[in-house]
Amino acid sequence: MSYAAALRETLREEMRRNPNIVILGEDVGLWGGVFTVTLGLLGEFGPQRVIDTPISEAAIVGAAIGMALAGLRPVAEIMYMDFITIAMDQLITHAAKLRFMSGGRIKLPMVVRTQYGIGRAYGPQHSQFVPSWFLQPGIKVVAPSTPADAKGLLKAALRDDNPVLFIEAALLYEITGPVPEGDYIVPLGAADIKRKGSDATIVAISRTVLEALKAAEILSKKHGVEVEVIDPRTLYPLDLKTIAESVKKTGRLVVVTDEIRSGSVASEIVSRVAEDPDVFYSLEVTPKIVSSPDMPVPTPAPLERAYMVSSEKIVNTVLSIIR
Incomplete structure (x- = not known):
């Protein structure tokens, strides 16, 4: 099943299960969402539960807060993560603080879905990955990398009584993978070890998990290096225990993200590792970060490819701390 289909089927299952779940956002109804995640839901659940809104992100999130206060469980879609800045006051000053x-x-049971x-x-105004802006008490932040995790984390988010920011990636919508049937739930706040290894720990976020797994294959087959790949899945609160145990075992840490490095979740992970003496003194070399450069995302495809995190960049970084 594709990542997008897993999200769609999860929304359908949960809307059938709970009549208080409503969806609102730009083009979520008639168009089925800009990436077809909500396709077909309007026909099944009607315009009272699948609501097309005007182009006003502040109004979308503000309305979702009101719905949640009134006893509903809204799912607000913000078409691109860049646009969520317009709703920062509603999300951070109000939704995250009311409890x-x-x-x-x-x-305040509400989910805000968005993608980068x-x-x-x-281009630079539709491509930013900025999860660190939302590491605030009172809101949970998740970023699944597989269809199975997309289903399990979305079910958990829809049943949580606190606001959840659910971040997807445009490049993930078409990937496919096994998805458990039935009531499959991934607990919020639990990391997942995607690949076992003993030579270095790679913590990869969202889309970069796929690049990290490609890098792990190359490192194993061509260089005899076995890396452990961890997907935090929930970015706030972080599962630091799983990361720490892996780093203590391998003695090396590389954190991979599509964010720019400055002020990133990746920087936060490295900081937390450095602050824990048990983990810090197990390090054989200083941690490394593989990220986007500190500049806006370029529009031309060749420049964007050069800008982006790749398996090649990850391989080179791991080898630099192994040799």
């Missing part, structure tokens, strides 16, 4: 400000009396478009030559 704390009410002493835990208010529940790197790799499709969409």
Whole structure:
């Protein structure tokens, strides 16, 4: 099943299970979403539960907050992650704070789905991956890399009583993989070891998990290097225990992300490793980060490819700390 189909089927299953789940966003109804994730849901559930909205991200997230306060479980779609900046006040100042400000009396079960478009030559205003902007108490941030994780994490997010930012990647929508049937749930806050290894730890985020796994194959077959690949899946709160145990075993850490390096989740992971003496003193070399350069995403496809994280860049970085 494709990544997009896994998301679509999960939304359908959960909407059948819970009549309080509603979807709202730009083109989510008649068009089925810009990447077809909500295709067919309007026909089954009707315009009261699949709502096409005007182009106003602040209004979309603000309406979702109101719906959640009224007892619904809204899924707000923000077409591109770049556009979520317009809704930062609603999401960070209000949604993330209401439960704390009410002493835990208010529940705010809402999911904000969005995606980043790197790799499709969409340009600097439709391609940014900026999860670190949302590492705020009161909101959970997830970024699945496989169809199975997309299903399991979305089910968990839809059943959570707190706001969840659910980040997808445009390049992942068409990938395929096995997806468990039935009520498959991946707990929020749990990392997944995608490949076992003993020579180095690679922590890869979202789309870059695929590049890390390609790199792991190359390193194994051509260089005899066995790396452990960890997908955090949930970026806030981070499963630091799984990362720490792996780094203590391998003594080497490479963190991979489509973010720019400055102020990134990758930098946060390295910082946390450095602050833990048990992990820090197990390191044989300093940690490395493979990221996008600190510049906007270029529009021309050849420049974008040069800009992006690749398996080749990961291989070279791992070899630099092994040799």
